[in-house]
Amino acid sequence: MWEYMERRAMLCAEYIVQTGATVRECATILGISKSTVHKDVTERLREIDPGLHRRVRKILEKNLAERHIRGGDATRRKYSACKKRCFDEKTSH
Secondary structure: OOHHHHHHHHHHHHHHHHHOOOHHHHHHHHOOOHHHHHHHHHHHHHHHOHHHHHHHHHHHHHHHHHHHHHHHHHHHHHHHHHHHHHHHHHHHO
């Protein structure tokens, strides 16, 4: 494996462990694709540091289990903002 890939995998893993970030959040912060982050922390990290791989996997499993809750919250915020905006438009006329 290339050295830069190992460094990137370690960087992704350390960020996820420190912050509890999702793959998407990690990818955004590091400026790389979600699929690269996922491959780094699920496949490459297993070879580099098995202990860190286990810790990252636990966080990713937790994030996966909570994914439906985050989606519901985002939808609720979206429609709540829309409802407020529509109400403001009706009352301003």
